[in-house]
Amino acid sequence: MKKVKVLLGASVVFWGLSCQFKGAKSGSSLSADSKPANAGGFVDEKNNVISLARPLTFVGPKSGEGYFSPDGSKMIFQSERQDGNPFYQMYILDLISGKTTRVSTGQGKTTCGWIHPSMKKVLFSSTHLDPEVSKKTKEEFENRAKAVKARYSWSFDDSYDIFTTDLRGKGLKRLTKEKGYDAEASYSPDGQWIAFASNRKGYTQKLEGEDLKYFQQDPSYMMDIYIMKADGTGVRQLTNSKGYDGGPFFSADGKKITWRRFAPNGATAEIYTMNIDGSDQKQVTRLKSMSWAPFFHPSGDYIIFGSSVLGYANFELFIVDAEGKHEPVRVTFDDGFDGLPVFTPDGQNLSWTHRNEKGESQIVMAAWDDLAARKLLGLPAQDPAAGTLSPEIKIEDIKKWVYYLASPSLQGRGSGSGEEKIYTAKLAQVFKSWGLEPAGDNGNFIQSFEFTSGVNLGSKNSLEVVGSYQKKYTLSKDFEPLSFSQVGTFREAPIVFVGYGIKAPAGDQEPEYNSYKGLDVKGKWVLVLQDLPGDVKSSRRHYLNLYARLQHKITVAKNEGALGVIFTAGPLSGMKEKFGALKFEGALAETTVPVLRLTSEAASELLKYAGHNLSNLQRNLDRGDATEAVVIPSAYLKAQIDLQFVKSKGLNVIAKLPGAVKEAVVVGAHGDHLGHGQFGSTLATKDEAGRAHVGADDNASGVAGVMELAHHYANLRKTNPAKVQKTLYFAVWSGEELGNLGSSHYVKTAKNISAYVNMDMIGRLRERLFVQGLGSGTTWAGLVEEVGVRTALPMTAQEDPHLPTDSLAFYMAGVPTVNFFTGSHGEYHTPRDTADLVNYEGVAKVLNVVRSLIDLLIDNRQTMVKYVKVASAQSKMEGRSFRVYLGTVPDYSQEGVKGVRITGTSKGSPAEAAGLMEKDIITEFDGMKIENLYDYVYTLQAVKPNKETVIKVMRAGNLKEFKITPKLKD
Template structure:
């Protein structure tokens, strides 16, 4: 078995993980070949064979060197930019004396559970453990300056993973993503300003490439938009190319893809530029009108459409530089065709108003009474925030009922509910407090079903159907979210859902439940099992 190869910076050596030094390797290969020749097949799963070692190969001398020589899975290695160090993942501590009994039980069920990151000199000496956390730490790579390491960490149960970075000595750990999905395979851009990674936040079997800034302060930005698998991304040393693995092929078999990389566009999407142009510059790749025919031709139409749909115009969202350039280009073509303008003031354009964003207005207020006493003043955008699809206007006061995750999932045959958060609850005329998202520790099949019914709009619709006065969304202490309050976003498809909807902080929700003798964390922990 051989995996996880990486080329030395001088191009003269290669490291990889292999079981080639396993005394039983030949017998295991013989058994595997016989199994395959029998026509049988196994479901794919990653192998954490305890005979995996980090091997270095010298192509000129045709020699192999075992750098780790330690029982346990030693793999997922990468050279530092100067070639002096290797970072890798290992569960070797599970085979050492003194391994905690509780962890040993978990290890029997899941061999990747105790995986940690290690650093060693490139000759295999001076091994140092870098991480000491629950969950699988793996897939590490160095930044181009050799000062940072990026990797992904799974939770203890292996259901979700997030992107992390740290200094090369193991200090300064920072979690960059909080997507609550399987986010993995991170890689630094050569500038070190941002990273690219893969995540399945859009569906269990749909991995897409995303960007995140190195400080973890910005919302991750989507790069690919193709159903299936896009992952294992890697920048070229000059940052001008991106290589990654995708199954966007006719046979759906994974292949390596290569594309040009637009660093300027990435920075703009991540908000890393200090300023953005207020008007769009003339497009660099505008078609040359002098090269078009007098008649309407397919080739000319293709030129126009290709430019308008190009990456340079970035989707042409209303009010963006790409949209401004698109309209300017169309106007210039109209003018060159000899058409007469019909816009305002004898020009090509006619101004119009549109909603560019939403924010909490100064007239929004929330009063809360607990135990007969009015609570302290609540601050918008800190303690609470209206949800963008909320019904507007003055809302009459009412009691609060906690309804778990606020979901109802019908049975496949349509007869009743398979799962309901409203069992024995009377919410008519009351506010319903519900958790965002869905039970995170439920079995995989159940999580996939929960996800379909976990949208906030759907939860609001369920509450409205049960004649609730309003709905309150709370993230909860167990949710791995960067922002506790639901972001204020424009929602044209459901500007008024017919029910008041607000989002409150976890602390405020905990106080409300505590006044009734309940503990929010305990409730969420129990609900998370499904």
């Protein structure tokens, strides 16, 4: 941004329009283009915070200072349009009908109107009781008729008092009676208080010296801020400074007041804030110019005001954070005067007074981009619960949710994190405010579940080589256990170097690769290079990569009979070996062998003792040569591994909207994401490593959809309950990135669910919307066809319900599911998935489709969709690149299970034909022991298709054996 520090000449003239636009020195002779001295820094760069500006008033030569009613449907403003009176009178503009009604008497001068929160009365200041009102009116007409007109200055008429009337101008009541200028009044948000400005002390106190001199020259010199009860009683003074304190406005929460304070000589004015009792008075701007007419954004996070920092001929609007920590930012860029800014109660629009070169002024209305304003000021996204949200699906509300959830302050919303507690509490708060019922644990909106979330090094880790070669290694310098290592003490055993430790079967066009061919490693430690051959052709490397993950290598070594595994990068790898930051590999990564990592330097010394050079060995292996196994002679490794596992609680948020029948439809999305890359699988580049993965599309967009739909249906149930026949649940899941943990926990006890509607990544709509999982129910396709005709949004229908998202948990529980998805993109699972890249208009279109589908599901008592068990095109666990499949679906929420527990089988699959059932725990397959997911995946890759083999499972505590024939995929 362009930052400007302007040096401007002094001035004391104020081209007044209203109570917020007052001259510091009446009758000053300085010209309009004079400039204030020593202006402070501000940001002056074109932006689009304000858009779609349009005139709101047209009648009369001058209109200005319009303030909105609490519901935003009306505006009270002052205008010179009364026949027989040249001064401002007070009017109410109905922003729905366009009708204007005068509420002042039509006599004298008026200023500073405000509508009471009850919408039954208004206040304004008026001089209509002045005995000289007729004389002053005649003099004003005569002055305006003169060929040479006097310079305009605001009148601090000592007969101004504050009055109230109803919205038709009836029931006039006087609230102040003291001599002096009582004006610039506004109601507190609860309607119990009035803040106003008054110079009454100038008439009641004995003034001497400079005080008397200044007050005689300018009555505003004795102006201070006061507060009184709404009936005019209990007046208290809040400020007591030399010079003009005026224009007080309350913050939307009623806790703060903002105003502008002039220097005693009237040359400059700055913006201030204070508590409503007058305490904690704080200067917010330091532009050393005429800054005034401040108004809080409804959030209370920032203030908009007008300033002459660019010169008195070109007042512009600026924003500044409420704490005054950021330099003010310019937001208007037109010639002429722009001032007296006011936000609509929802903060989505701005009104202000614009005066042209002819001196004519009218009120202008425009759209306001709160998110852009916050970005310019370095402020976080607004808390949606603190603002006004519409029960209709609106782009502005969707933006609020996505920017809030994808804000850096929530640190990527990792499952079990402190930030998860923050945002789930916020969602629960909003659900409650809309009248939904809690459906979590113990009558709350939150449902918790426990999972393994991390691992730390214990105090008893050691590694030592004994025998002819002796070496003690230092923890976190020479070695470190891996997070999926078995914990315990491991005896001395020989060490065998096995190269890359890969065992890959022959593929369609690839020969077999077997690091263990001809080797006996039973009861021995194997020393393994971490990666895979680097100098082979790309197709070969791609194929071997399927078998090169550390977990796969561990499974291979274990099944070859190895006692333990030692990984090393090798001197030619180019890897930076970092120890001391143990990485957790996931809740399913369990094994029964010790697994360690050794530095390349330590590994090289070990092989040097055996008469080999590790660099040469690695160079040969990188060319694809056969593994040159090396047995380290007379050297035995022993280890003690101490890992402390961390348990965390994931938090689902679940709300209920009761219908006429118990049968329920669940609408959900996952709220968790990858944190800084430690939760789930990051695709961040090296330069992005460690940065917050804010997950705007994945899946703040889906959560925004849940919240918008919950608000819509909560309102619909109040206004038209016949449209909500079935019960609706709205859920935001935790642990999806770790394997659908939250949704899997929920379905274990959920009842009466007839359909589940999921939204995962709906923020990047391009040509079409993907509607997935339609094969899970009898009539999904027909319902989606109907919705497609109604909404006219291009859609692609997909049948397979075995999807890598929360809908899978419901499908495996026997619930027909549908998932909405707008497609993947290059920012997926990286820190680049930010809120500014979301297609908000597209999200609104997707939600229109989802809403239309939900309408069909819930506006009658019949079951609209029945569950269908279908064959999976490919199981998530078994992977897209595998040649064979069994048709099993694992329980991704399993904890502490030795083996792989399944939640069911696909229709027509080998697993179904073999007789496998839900809750079976696979313990052996094709002669290989299965202790965790990686064992199973490895064995599945190596098994021969179309050849009968044996699979063993634990069922209800009993070991059962089945014959199964793996099949080739199409």
